[in-house]
Amino acid sequence: MGDCLRRRLCLGGTRDLPFVRRFTPREIEAATKGFTAVLEAGGGPHGGAAYRARFAGGLVATVRRAAGSRDDHRQQGGAGNGKAAFYLELQLLARLNHRHVVRLRGFAEGHRARFLVFDHMENRSLKECLHDPLRTPLDWRTRLQVAIDIAAALEYLYYFCDPLVFHVSVDSGNVLMDANFVAKLSNVGVVSDDLKRATTESFQDQVEQRRAGLVFQYGVLVLELVTGQSPGGDGELVRWVQEPGFAGSMHRMVDADLGGVYDARELRDLVNVARLCTRHEPGGGGGGGDGAAVSIPRIVRYLQGKVERLGGEARSRCG
16 A cells, blocks of 8 residues: 555554544444435445434434445455455545545444544535435525535545645535535545555646646536536536526526525626636646646635635625
């Protein structure tokens, strides 16, 4: 798994996880009611199904079965290597500390299965909040704040974490909403295939490529927030925002569930961000690195500045 990276992080065994609780497999089974409280069937970087869990002490959490739990001896080249990979992932995930990244609470390891325990998000995914007809629609301010918060989470993961060994897919299914509709990025994984190359120049090139891809994904997410339309796979929303006359149809594209209640200037600013993010397909030429016309840190500063400026103007009018 890369001796250079292990020395850099000073990683060892479970004793190096002071803020992460170790559960027993029996506790996991009881908390998930025998693995019947299924939230997801599987997928994501951690691979396995996710369950809603309520532990004896009152903790409500999401339990996810770790990838390869039952076949570590074949997939990882031996049971010892599989265990080492699992603990390395644990120690990396335990280091994540950001308000808009779902927090790792604990883990469990049994004879044939391993589990990760994360904070539970009461309002499920942004995808459900936007597209479930039985849910109360998200208001404009919440959508704008989601855009800012997820950009901040991406900035943390891809510009402030050292070493840069995390990966995530930016889509509405991976954005979870807590009880107060605060957005948090979930399904953050460890780029295990790149760990051995963490100190090489090629690794930095791969990081830049991933950053550019995230910028594009983020732009698509912003379009989904604005329009309430699922992006699908045909690229229709991206084609619309890249049209020369897109501004003339902007207000017609706004999600009807907003009931016309939104700030026109904030809408323009947010759509312009999405336009910049999706200007180049990942892998092309651009100013943000390997295809991106803008970087995540610039997006964060821009949106935060716009919100602060407009908030100040509103307070002045009320004063």
